[in-house]
Amino acid sequence: MQVPTEDLAVLLQMQTIDLEARQCQNDLEALPQRQIILQARAKKKQIEEKNVEIRKFFEASDNRCRMLSEEDSGLAEKQRRLQAEIEELKGDYRSVESRTRDLNGIAKRRATLEEQLSSALDELARIEDMQKKILLMLEAINKKEAEATEGFIKEGGQLKARIAACEADRQKLAQRLPADLSRDYDKIMKRTKGVAVAMLTEKACGACRSTIEPGRLSELRRQGNVVHCPHCQRLLILHS
Known part of the structure; x- marks a missing residue:
């Protein structure tokens, strides 16, 4: 032609x-902040998924501690009641003996509960420590992502503005052909x-x-x- x-x-x-x-588009896609942001978001997703699992463990452990404490409180109240009854039944040997056996059984159960509660509380403390570490990790990642986003907005914004200007100039030129x-x-x-x-x-x-x-x-x-x-x-x- x-x-x-x-x-x-x-x-x-x-x-x-x-x-x-x-x-400009290639430079925009190659900005290091872009990769940092993508990596940060992927890492956050992994951590948040892990945190959901840990939260379930925490709830289960917390429920166990509460159940053990409630059982122990109930036994302590029963123990006080039996002790009061023994003091009132000093002349009734059989009744005193029966209640004493009950008290011994309660004491043994409370000793077991104390061990179980101590173990459950230790587990709960470990889980809480993990949650604190996860929180610190998320805070660090969020900070890194925020810094990268700020840089991306600044540099990427300039590139996007130049791309838009190129597209506008190109459209005017195309109309002349x-x-x-x-x-x-x-x-x-x-x-x-x-x-x-x-x-x-x-x-x-x-x-x-x-x-x-x-x-x-x-x-x-x-x-x-x-x-x-x-x-x-x-x-x-x-x-x-």
Whole structure:
């Protein structure tokens, strides 16, 4: 196709803008803060899932401590009642003996409860210690994520602003090109994800570097000053 010189200038300018926008997008995706944020969120998810399990253990241990304490309190009250009854029944040997056996049984059970409660409280203390450590870990991760987010917003915001400016400039330039040329350029840009326009340099495509045979080159020149590279199918400017 034969393209006016001013349209060639617009086409090359549009490609320069597209390449800048693509580079900005790559820089945005490559920002170190982005990876830090993603890693922090993944780590937080793992810790929070672990914390749910620990919370269940805590609730079970806390319930066990409460049940043991309630049982011990009930036995202590029964123990006091039996002791009072024994003091009132000093002359009734059999009744005193019966209640004394009950007291001994209660004492043994309370001793067992004391051991079980001590063990349960130790377990509860260990779980609480784990929860404190998890809280400190989450605080550290949140701080790291917040710092990375602040940096990402600052640097990423600048890149996003530049990408938006490139898109606005590109849209204005595209409107100055013939519709068919603009569509062809867009199609090639999407396919190549990079350079869509190349200059002929020493009988070779400036993009794919493939040499074009003299006979084939002469044939292409007869088609106009802009053709498709026979090797990579990019738009190839034969002369400026």
